[in-house]
Amino acid sequence: FLVGDSYALVNTLRSWRRHHQHRAGFHTTQSHALSSDLFDVEEFLAKLNRQLVRIARSHGNVDPYIYAAQAELFLELEKYSKALDAYLDSQKHLSLRKKAMGAARGQKARSPRNQIKDEKPSAGSSRQEMNFAEDVFELIRDHDLWAQCKGRVQELVQLDRNRAGLLLARHMSAMPPDEVVAQVRSDREVLHWYLHTLFTKQLESYNVPDYSHLHKMQIELYAEFAPEPDYSSSAREGDESDADDGFAELQRGERGLLLPAGDDREIQSFDSDFLRFLRTINDPPLQFAL
Numbered sequence: 001f002l003v004g005d006s007y008a009l010v011n012t013l014r015s016w017r018r019h020h021q022h023r024a025g026f027h028t029t030q031s032h033a034l035s036s037d038l039f040d041v042e043e044f045l046a047k048l049n050r051q052l053v054r055i056a057r058s059h060g061n062v063d064p065y066i067y068a069a070q071a072e073l074f075l076e077l078e079k080y081s082k083a084l085d086a087y088l089d090s091q092k093h094l095s096l097r098k099k100a101m102g103a104a105r106g107q108k109a110r111s112p113r114n115q116i117k118d119e120k121p122s123a124g125s126s127r128q129e130m131n132f133a134e135d136v137f138e139l140i141r142d143h144d145l146w147a148q149c150k151g152r153v154q155e156l157v158q159l160d161r162n163r164a165g166l167l168l169a170r171h172m173s174a175m176p177p178d179e180v181v182a183q184v185r186s187d188r189e190v191l192h193w194y195l196h197t198l199f200t201k202q203l204e205s206y207n208v209p210d211y212s213h214l215h216k217m218q219i220e221l222y223a224e225f226a227p228e229p230d231y232s233s234s235a236r237e238g239d240e241s242d243a244d245d246g247f248a249e250l251q252r253g254e255r256g257l258l259l260p261a262g263d264d265r266e267i268q269s270f271d272s273d274f275l276r277f278l279r280t281i282n283d284p285p286l287q288f289a290l
Contacts, residue, residue, distance in 0.1 A: 006065035010130065013072040045073045061100075064093035068132060075135075080143045087136045088155040094129075095158050133160035140167065146174035153183045157190060168194065169201035177206070177214060192221040199277060212283045222274040 048070050055062055067090035074083035136159055140149055146167075149156060153175070156164040168175055177198060184190045195218045198206040206214075 006063050006069065007130070010065045010068045010072065013069055017072055017076055041073050041076050045070065045077075048073070061097070062093050064090045064097060065130070067093060068130065071132070071135070080139055081145060081148055084136065084139050084145050084148060087132050087139070088149070088152045090132065091136075091155040091159050095155075131159070133163060137163045137167065146171045150175040150179060151183070153180050154187075154190075157184070161193070165193070165197040165201065169197055172198075172202060172205055177211060181214065181217075188221065188224065192218075192225050195221060196273065199281075203280065207280070207282050209283055215281050215283060218277065219274075222277060226272070226274060 048066055052062060052066055052070075055066070067086045071083045071086035071090065074080070074086055136156070139145060153164070153168070156167065168180060180194060181191065184194055195214060198211075198214075199218070
């Protein structure tokens with residue numbers, strides 16, 4: 001298992017742990033007594049650690065599923081903090097593996113030789129990718145590991161963006177926005193998603209002068225990721241009516257923004273995340289926005 005099929009190893013350990021938890025009524029201490037009859041968890045964990053060292057020394061490409069196997073064993077030993085680190089290490093190396101494979105495919109596509117023969121698929125390549133999101137976020141919640149994971153934001157987002165967003169928004173004190181931004185700012189799309197999550201999920205805490213520098217950053221991001229306008233429909237409508245009709249009903253709205261006249265439904269249809277942000281936030285730098 002250790003050398004040939006780490007994926008199957010993780011599946012076996014997960015099934016084994018959950019089976020014994022169920023038999024023990026989800027009391028982990030009873031699960032230990034059952035597991036000791038099968039094998040020594042500590043000894044097997046030591047073997048996994050030695051395997052990681054050997055792999056790192058031989059070629060540097062650490063198998064992410066060995067970290068996941070570590071996490072399963074740490075859970076059995078009730079070492080929840082170490083289990084969380086192992087799960088997140090697994091996600092980190094899984095992401096690195098995906099990037100390396102993507103780069104290799106891109107390089108192969110640029111080479112004319114790749115038209116001759118396709119690469120033979122690796123063992124286990126057709127298997128469904130494991131997702132440990134439920135285990136990770138349950139660990140964080142059930143054992144108050146908020147502070148421990150505040151430096152692992154990228155891995156949390158990669159595991160499950162929706163769950164990560166709720167966690168980051170609800171625990172701003174344990175995971176301060178400035179520290180989160182420092183971790184994700186290299187990925188503009190993730191940065192945009194995070195700040196928008198704070199705006200929509202934790203407005204009262206986020207809408208304060210302490211975060212005015214993030215509000216300014218957010219304006220840039222809303223502009224950068226704004227959907228492309230569809231001018232074709234406007235042009236067709238313009239052909240069917242006088243040009244002045246499109247401007248006759250404009251009236252000045254909140255904060256000097258031009259909004260179409262009419263009932264609330266018409267105004268709402270003209271709305272956007274950017275306009276809602278400017279209308280709602282207490283200290284929007286309007287000159288910067290313009």
